Amino acid sequence: MTVTEALNKRTSIRAYLPTAVAKGTLLEILAAAERTPSWANSQPWEVFVATGATLERIRGGYAENYAGAVKASVDVERPTQWTESCQNRTKQLYPDMVRDCGDDVGKFGELNNSMFNAPAVIYLCVDRLLAHWALWDIGAYSQSVMLAAQERGLSTIPAITLVSYPDIVRRELKIPDNLRIALGVAVGYADTSNGINNFHSARDDLSSVVRFFE
Numbered sequence: 001m002t003v004t005e006a007l008n009k010r011t012s013i014r015a016y017l018p019t020a021v022a023k024g025t026l027l028e029i030l031a032a033a034e035r036t037p038s039w040a041n042s043q044p045w046e047v048f049v050a051t052g053a054t055l056e057r058i059r060g061g062y063a064e065n066y067a068g069a070v071k072a073s074v075d076v077e078r079p080t081q082w083t084e085s086c087q088n089r090t091k092q093l094y095p096d097m098v099r100d101c102g103d104d105v106g107k108f109g110e111l112n113n114s115m116f117n118a119p120a121v122i123y124l125c126v127d128r129l130l131a132h133w134a135l136w137d138i139g140a141y142s143q144s145v146m147l148a149a150q151e152r153g154l155s156t157i158p159a160i161t162l163v164s165y166p167d168i169v170r171r172e173l174k175i176p177d178n179l180r181i182a183l184g185v186a187v188g189y190a191d192t193s194n195g196i197n198n199f200h201s202a203r204d205d206l207s208s209v210v211r212f213f214e
Contacts, residue, residue, distance in 0.1 A: 058169055115161070
């Protein structure tokens with residue numbers, strides 16, 4: 001599989017089979033992602049992987065918080081506003097999901113709240129001492145993870161809901177307080193029978209986002 005093929009085939013999968021991902025496969029993915037470039041070769045990412053009983057405890061803690069209407073509290077600052085172009089793309093998300101998924105779009109909330117039933121979640125952390133630029137490195141690292149997973153026949157989704165309750169994740173994975181839990185990436189085998197996975201988000205025409213000068 002070429003890099004371009006992996007980029008074109010990768011899509012955010014929202015429903016997974018219960019099939020476990022082998023630890024060796026996860027280690028291969030993370031070893032490949034170590035080649036990600038970073039500012040001054042700082043390599044600021046610190047990685048924690050939740051699987052098995054540990055992930056089920058995190059999932060259960062999230063379920064209790066959702067049931068109790070506990071407000072989410074993420075470690076990374078949310079944007080206070082969006083540009084008009086970002087707002088337009090975001091508004092189109094749900095209509096496009098209805099178009100692609102039909103009645104199965106109704107499963108989105110439940111799957112979102114259950115961490116998509118993924119058998120593994122990779123949590124990417126960064127030291128609180130580091131500036132926001134380190135988050136660019138984390139983003140680049142997450143893309144490396146997702147492309148390496150795609151090459152190995154695995155599906156992924158990066159989602160803020162995976163880090164909605166950092167106190168639970170921190171407790172179960174023994175993440176020290178000096179680390180900010182920046183992002184979660186769910187990894188597993190796609191449940192192709194679930195219609196929610198028929199969704200493929202649209203991309204703008206290249207001419208609308210690229211300015212080329214000669």
